[in-house]
Amino acid sequence: MAKDIASRVNDYSQWYNDLVIKGGLADYSSVRGCMVIKPYGYAIWEHMRDALDKMFKDTGHVNAYFPLLIPKSFLSKEASHVDGFAKECAVVTHYRLKNSADGKSVIVDPDAKLEEELIIRPTSETIIWNSYKNWIQSYRDLPILINQWANVVRWEMRTRLFLRTAEFLWQEGHTAHATASEAIAETEKMLDVYATFAEEFMALPVIRGKKSANERFAGALDTYCIEAMMQDGQALQAGTSHFLGQNFAKAFDVQFLNKEGKQEYVWASSWGVSTRLIGALIMAHSDDDGLVLPPKLAPLQVVIVPIAKGEEEMKKLFEKCEPLMQELKAKGISVKFDDDDTKRPGFKFAEHELKGVPVRLAMGMRDYEAGTVEVARRDTKEKSSQPFNGVAGYIENLLKEIQQNIFNKAKAFRDSHIRQVNSWEDFLKQIEAPGFISAHWDGTPETEEKIKELTKATIRCIPLDNKQENGTCVFSGKPSKERVIFARAY
RNA sequence: CGGGGUGUAGCGCAGCCCGGUUAGCGCACCUGCUUUGGGAGCAGGGGGUCCCAAGUUCGAAUCUUGGUACCCCGACCA
Numbered sequence: 336m337a338k339d340i341a342s343r344v345n346d347y348s349q350w351y352n353d354l355v356i357k358g359g360l361a362d363y364s365s366v367r368g369c370m371v372i373k374p375y376g377y378a379i380w381e382h383m384r385d386a387l388d389k390m391f392k393d394t395g396h397v398n399a400y401f402p403l404l405i406p407k408s409f410l411s412k413e414a415s416h417v418d419g420f421a422k423e424c425a426v427v428t429h430y431r432l433k434n435s436a437d438g439k440s441v442i443v444d445p446d447a448k449l450e451e452e453l454i455i456r457p458t459s460e461t462i463i464w465n466s467y468k469n470w471i472q473s474y475r476d477l478p479i480l481i482n483q484w485a486n487v488v489r490w491e492m493r494t495r496l497f498l499r500t501a502e503f504l505w506q507e508g509h510t511a512h513a514t515a516s517e518a519i520a521e522t523e524k525m526l527d528v529y530a531t532f533a534e535e536f537m538a539l540p541v542i543r544g545k546k547s548a549n550e551r552f553a554g555a556l557d558t559y560c561i562e563a564m565m566q567d568g569q570a571l572q573a574g575t576s577h578f579l580g581q582n583f584a585k586a587f588d589v590q591f592l593n594k595e596g597k598q599e600y601v602w603a604s605s606w607g608v609s610t611r612l613i614g615a616l617i618m619a620h621s622d623d624d625g626l627v628l629p630p631k632l633a634p635l636q637v638v639i640v641p642i643a644k645g646e647e648e649m650k651k652l653f654e655k656c657e658p659l660m661q662e663l664k665a666k667g668i669s670v671k672f673d674d675d676d677t678k679r680p681g682f683k684f685a686e687h688e689l690k691g692v693p694v695r696l697a698m699g700m701r702d703y704e705a706g707t708v709e710v711a712r713r714d715t716k717e718k719s720s721q722p723f724n725g726v727a728g729y730i731e732n733l734l735k736e737i738q739q740n741i742f743n744k745a746k747a748f749r750d751s752h753i754r755q756v757n758s759w760e761d762f763l764k765q766i767e768a769p770g771f772i773s774a775h776w777d778g779t780p781e782t783e784e785k786i787k788e789l790t791k792a793t794i795r796c797i798p799l800d801n802k803q804e805n806g807t808c809v810f811s812g813k814p815s816k817e818r819v820i821f822a823r824a825y
Numbered sequence: 826c827g828g829g830g831u832g833u834a835g836c837g838c839a840g841c842c843c844g845g846u847u848a849g850c851g852c853a854c855c856u857g858c859u860u861u862g863g864g865a866g867c868a869g870g871g872g873g874u875c876c877c878a879a880g881u882u883c884g885a886a887u888c889u890u891g892g893u894a895c896c897c898c899g900a901c902c903a
Contacts, residue, residue: 339837339852367895419903458903492901499902552903560903575903642862681863699862709862 340689342623347567354617355496358626358689368494368501372610375690378634379613380504384484386536386631387506387608390528396480396508401462403486404453409461412586419553420457423490427453455488460554460579460605463509464587471511471601473592478521479511497614498571498825505609511601513593515580518602519557522578525606526559529574537612538629538742539563539619540749541573542820544796549780552605556580562795562820564749565618568769570795570822573615576606614825620714620741626691627714629741630734637663637670637730638692640683642699649674652698655723662727668734688713693737694730698723714741755818762809762821766790771822775815777808786810786821795820 340357341349355361360376372380388398404427411417431447434440456462463481470476488502508525512518526543533539541561551558555577563573581600584590590598620627630636639656643649656672663670673683680697687695697709708726711718714737721729752770756762765772776782776794787793801817808815 363895423902489902546903550903555903558903572903577903640862644861648861676861679861679863679865681861681865683864684862685864697862701862 340623340625343566350623351614351618352496354621354626358617358691360613360617360626361496363496366501368491370496370500372504375634376613379616379628379632380610382632382634383532383536383612384506387528387532388482388484390532391482391506391508394480394524394528396482396510398483399481400483400485401459401466403456405456405459405462407452407454409465410454412461413554413582416460416554416582416586420489424457425455425488425490427455456485457487457489458605458607459483459485459487459507460509460583461587464583464589464603467509467511467601468587468589471589471591474513474594477511477513477591477601478517480508480521481510482506482508495614495825497617498611500610503610505607507607508605510604511584511589512604513591513599513602515602518580518604519578522557522559522576522604522606525604526561526574526576529576529606529608530561532608533561533563533573533612534742536629536631537616537619538631538738538745539573539615540742540746542796542798543800544798544820546575546796547780547783547794547819549783550793550795552577554579554582555605556582559799560796562822563615563619564745564752564771564822565615565825566748567618568752568771568822570771570820570824571611571615571618572795572824573612574606574608577604579603579605619745621691624685624716625689627741628691628693630693630738633691633693634669635671635690635692636668636734637694637696638683638687639670639672639696639698640680640687641672641674642680642697644700648700649676652700652703655703656696656698659723659727663730666727666731668731684711688716694733696726696730712737714744753820756809757806759810762786763790766792766821766823771795771820773818774809774821775806775817776819777811777813777815779811782808782810790823792821792823795822795824 340353343350358375359373361373362371364371407426410420428449429443429447430449431444432441433444435442467479470479484506486502486504491499491501494500510518510521512521530541530543533541541563543561544559546558546560552575557578559576560572561574563571565571581602583603584600589601591601593599616628616632617626620629641649641652643652653672653674660670660672684695691713693713695711697711702708706723707720708723709718710721710730710733712733753773754765754770756765756772756774762772762774783794797817797819803817806815807813
């Protein structure tokens, strides 16, 4: 049992907070709801960003950057968009400070009031579509496939590190197309990119689905999502992709001349994932000893802990390990020789476990003499003694195995916590247990609203690969042709 | 915005009810020595506007009033 970390069963929220803080991923800041992402946490984000960025480029997208500040009037051009975001916008009203009369503090200069107030972007559809208007005249200008890496601000009532912060980092793709089907195809393609990323890099199994009308993005015709299950059985939306129809094109009057010489509004998509993924990563895999990170995203994949009496032994061990480190680095594996002599080996073992380093090697003089090395894997905590010669190949395979194992483990957990429910009575009982519920729904927002009110569970998604089967709504008893996923969510 | 709670060293807390030496404990930190195969031991040391302001008093971390910040529960939330 790790020191100073709450256990998952006793206090899941505290356990999560402990891992974020004690694992060195992030810190609270002096601004309410905002966090400091520390180097170790940021390194995970960099790995996520690099992998996703490559996938975006490989699917034909380019990066650009649009302003942080958006004229207030832009937000109100799309009716449902403003409804969705108005309540959580930070607003810039002045552009200058000055010294107070007594000279002791700085105050907002009342003479420096902005003509038009600016909002800090909660998302960038409006400012981007205002630009697209100038960029698009003809079908030859389409499609536009742009992504931006940025920060956004949403003034949330209640925040949690990584999962819901007032400011967060994300990417937002904004594409413009000549036809609806092309925009829908783009929306689906990017959902697929997210699902692939989640499963292959994060080792996080996800359900691809569509949102119900209630849960749809403000301004979208359709919202697609990937939903993941955390270890407490709650759902977490890990990524979204929206088919925006012509809503923003109409709001910003973006028309193009098609091949037939007719003016037509442009079709759009937008899609994003955020630093919330780091929260998902933590809650999906970690245990009571600390973080468990998938090798593909771990800032450090292999750590070597030497066990030495005195400098001379330390030097011997380092010289023995150096060729191995070169060999690992040549394979693209990150490795560190932890020769900090102010900490003892036992402390280091616990520390690297807390930080989720996938593979730990330990070597003392006994191993040195015997030509062996102790290899410990973080995911199962199994230790074994391996011949030192050829251990690089063993480690390379082990990393792959760990990546696969934590995915399998998460998938087995999820699959065993999805329950089919066919009666309201059973629904009320089952929703109290961790996990997802698969049940028939009559398709009305009223029913969904009522269920949410009574149970706090929402429709997470209508799975894309859903089996079509006739049934009756678990709440209203009306006919339904497919099951949807209900859960309590982050 | 409603209900509850908490602000004392970097972190976690005691002291407050019942005012009175130099504000204390654990962890962390620094120095030295001994240690090193699962969170080391001993010795020495540094660090405080006791959230802020006003008041009561010979005297306030402690009592009174006002303010403020944060946390939890609710409301809210892609």
